[in-house]
Amino acid sequence: LLQMAMPLNYLGMMYREVKQALTNIERLWGLLDEQQEVRDKAEARALQTTQPRLAFEDVRFSYDTRREILHGIRFEVPPGHTVAVVGHSGSGKSTLARLLYRFYDVDSGAITIDGQDLRALTQDSVRGAIGIVPQDTVLFNDSIRYNIRYGRPSASDEEVEDAARAAHIHRFIESLPDGYDSEVGERGLKLSGGEKQRVAIARALLKNPAILIFDEATSALDSASEKAIQAELDRIAIGRTTLVIAHRLSTVMDADEILVMDAGNIVERGNHAALIARNGHYAAMWRLQQQASEAAPT
Numbered sequence: 001l002l003q004m005a006m007p008l009n010y011l012g013m014m015y016r017e018v019k020q021a022l023t024n025i026e027r028l029w030g031l032l033d034e035q036q037e038v039r040d041k042a043e044a045r046a047l048q049t050t051q052p053r054l055a056f057e058d059v060r061f062s063y064d065t066r067r068e069i070l071h072g073i074r075f076e077v078p079p080g081h082t083v084a085v086v087g088h089s090g091s092g093k094s095t096l097a098r099l100l101y102r103f104y105d106v107d108s109g110a111i112t113i114d115g116q117d118l119r120a121l122t123q124d125s126v127r128g129a130i131g132i133v134p135q136d137t138v139l140f141n142d143s144i145r146y147n148i149r150y151g152r153p154s155a156s157d158e159e160v161e162d163a164a165r166a167a168h169i170h171r172f173i174e175s176l177p178d179g180y181d182s183e184v185g186e187r188g189l190k191l192s193g194g195e196k197q198r199v200a201i202a203r204a205l206l207k208n209p210a211i212l213i214f215d216e217a218t219s220a221l222d223s224a225s226e227k228a229i230q231a232e233l234d235r236i237a238i239g240r241t242t243l244v245i246a247h248r249l250s251t252v253m254d255a256d257e258i259l260v261m262d263a264g265n266i267v268e269r270g271n272h273a274a275l276i277a278r279n280g281h282y283a284a285m286w287r288l289q290q291q292a293s294e295a296a297p298t
């Protein structure tokens with residue numbers, strides 16, 4: 001009986017390890033507990049692009065068919081431009097990011113990259129072209145070096161460290177007893193929200209993709225680090241096709257176009273000056289944030 005119990009125990013352990021690894025991958029994108037899975041079509045082709053143009057063409061989407069979340073979204077991000085999305089929480093901003101990364105397919109309409117419908121492309125080629133800093137980053141149970149290098153597995157140690165420096169996390173890592181070999185994740189060091197966000201930023205910097213998505217990428221950072229890292233994000237966005245979801249309007253003032261979302265619709269669009277002049281939703285949000293930042297001790 002003992003002899004039997006051993007391998008069974010071992011199998012149980014392996015099962016848990018594998019399950020944990022899968023869980024990590026799903027969690028990385030906050031997709032836990034979601035069953036729908038997008039699969040490549042048999043005839044799926046690889047994305048062909050150098051200077052990508054993104055387009056949402058009348059996109060409708062629901063997680064649950066009883067409740068539509070996006071009600072016909074249209075916008076474009078021309079090659080090398082930055083489009084920002086703002087709006088109250090729950091308005092559908094992160095859903096745009098998830099659809100672009102193709103966690104789900106749209107119910108109707110289309111999302112295209114250089115005219116190629118995402119549904120006709122391989123997921124690998126789409127995801128390979130996109131660097132995403134999600135709202136919540138979950139780390140792999142592995143070293144912090146592995147977690148950063150995940151952005152580009154072929155990167156050298158030096159490149160990993162340069163990315164960590166740019167994301168202002170290098171000094172923190174070096175202060176750890178095991179440095180870059182420190183184990184992180186559920187079974188290792190528990191990093192703070194801000195530290196995890198920096199790891200995600202380092203990953204995206206290292207990946208050096210043609211398309212960038214920042215989903216409230218600095219929301220967990222204190223305002224001093226936020227300024228420094230925002231400057232770094234602005235720098236890498238230059239010349240890349242970028243979708244920025246912002247919680248702080250000061251970070252999107254320079255965007256080529258700002259979309260204001262409300263309950264799954266784009267209710268206003270334009271650049272900062274035009275939206276202020278319009279004196280609508282955006283102008284009201286702007287005034288509120290100005291008052292809050294004047295009131296806040298710095």
Ligand code: ADP
Pocket residue numbers: 034063064069087088089090091092093094095096
């Ligand atoms: P935002 O990023 O603007 O805060 P989201 O895009 O995350 O908004 O969410 C838009 C709406 O979709 C919200 O009402 C939210 O509750 C709902 N939602 C988000 N994710 C899911 C999901 N996985 N399943 C069902 N509903 C979801």
Ligand code: MG
Pocket residue numbers: 093094095135215
């Ligand atoms: Mg969100």
